[in-house]
Structure formats: structure tokens, C-alpha cells
Amino acid sequence: MGDDALWWLAPLGFGVFFVTLWMAIFQVVARVGGWRELARAYPPLGITGPGLGESFRMRSLQLRRGVNYNNCVTFTAGPAALRLSLPRIFALGHPPIEVPWPDITAEAGRTLWMPIVTLRCAHAPSVPVRMRRKLAETLARASGGQLHLPAAGEAR
DSSP: OOGGGGTTHHHHHHHHHHHHHHHHHHHHHHHHHTHHHHHHHSOOOOOOGGGGOEEEEEEEEEOGGGOEEEEEEEEEEOSSEEEEEOOGGGOTTOOOEEEEGGGEEEEEEEOSSSEEEEEEETTEEEEEEEEEHHHHHHHHHHTTSOSOOOOTTOOO
């Protein structure tokens, strides 16, 4: 077999390498940030349809160790729980998370230029879920009073 017959192996090899690298990066990010820990503690409750709640797509959050999910998270706030999910293309290693409202506590905080809220989940307290205060207020309204936020600037 001549070298001319194997020209297609280079692009194929690069494609396999790229896909494998992509998959590995998503697995590592899910583990380091704590998404996997949250997902193990809070798998989906099985609620579907309109009972799931109001969805807010393309939002951002930060987990532990500075792992950011910028403009790719879907938050769904309903009467029973808060659900976090990613689009399928990014979902490898990131199954949906569904946390019942009674398991969530909120802390007010601030970055250099913006007020934030940190949510903590009872069964995975080592994984902070940080978001802009404006998004947290939207989720609190959509929760039907289930999510209680401290006053802006109030330290816990």
C-alpha cells in the first residue's frame, strides 16, 4: 500500500483525537467544578411537562474552583424544585440536576462589580452554585415563594 492510499488517515486521526479530547475535557470540568457531585446527590425527580416549571435558557453560573458555565445553562424553576441542565452538545458528564427547594439555602455576596447569590444544596454543601443576583431574583419569583433570598448585601 503506497503513501498516497493512506492520505485520508491524517484527517480521520485528527477527528478521533479532537472528539476524544472534547469528551475528556467535559468529564474533567464536570468533576472539578462539582456538577457530577450535584448530579449524584440530586438526580431528576421525574417531573415532566408544565409541572416542571418556567425555564430560563442561556444563563450563566459558577461552581467550585472557579468553573464557569457561561451562557449555556438552562435553569427551570417550578413549585417543587430547581433544575439545571446543559444543551446536549455540552451535556457529556453533565446530567440534569434537580434540587428540591427545601434543600437549598441562599447567601448574598458580591464580586468586585456585581451582586451575586450563592446557593448551597444540603446533600452537596461543598459545591457552591453562584449566579448574578438578578437571575436569583427571577428564580425566586418563578419558584412561587419557595426560594428565599437574603437582602442584597446581607451577609450570612
